[in-house]
Amino acid sequence: GDSVTQMEGPVTLSEEAFLTINCTYTATGYPSLFWYVQYPGEGLQLLLKATKADDKGSNKGFEATYRKETTSFHLEKGSVQVSDSAVYFCALRGGNTGKLIFGQGTTLQVKP
């Protein structure tokens, strides 16, 4: 079945460092790919998405490119801030049911 694998956390970075959170997926057909962010004590918020191969999703300085050849959707940001500290979830949505399949989440902690 469909699945999503994220890099293990937690990830600890200093402010203004470069961020990469790896995400790879297994799916049949042509899924859409998403990154959600969960700030402490809050629900999940959509960060960005890409619906077809080679699409780049971007928001708030974060980017991710849908790479079908490597089945990846890695999240990147050039300069992280303390306010980016959160849990990041990679997810895919495919097939006729539209159900979201989540990765296990990666905790990011940014220190001043």
Added chain:
Amino acid sequence: NAGVTQTPKFQVLKTGQSMTLQCAQDMNHNSMYWYRQDPGMGLRLIYYSASEGTTDKGEVPNGYNVSRLNKREFSLRLESAAPSQTSVYFCASSSGRGGPRTATRETQYFGPGTRLLVL
């Protein structure tokens, strides 16, 4: 426009007790979902409702029931709570208007979550 709301925010139950988690959305969405979030496991789908009047099992439905009361509301019921149901529960909704061909591209909007502790 409140989006997706959930009640209660936090609940403590004893084993064997029952309770209902409430979810409502004001975005006129057709599809609604219930997930549970456990450490190291991401979110797992419990039940979903593609449209008013329909419900289907997700990945982990055992021990739960749902009711799609109307287009706005989708409740999750634990008839006899167990410690294994200690978790954070999230409700979500999506447009669901385009049918299967566009469902994969739709964004799901999440509520703030209900933290449940079963002793």
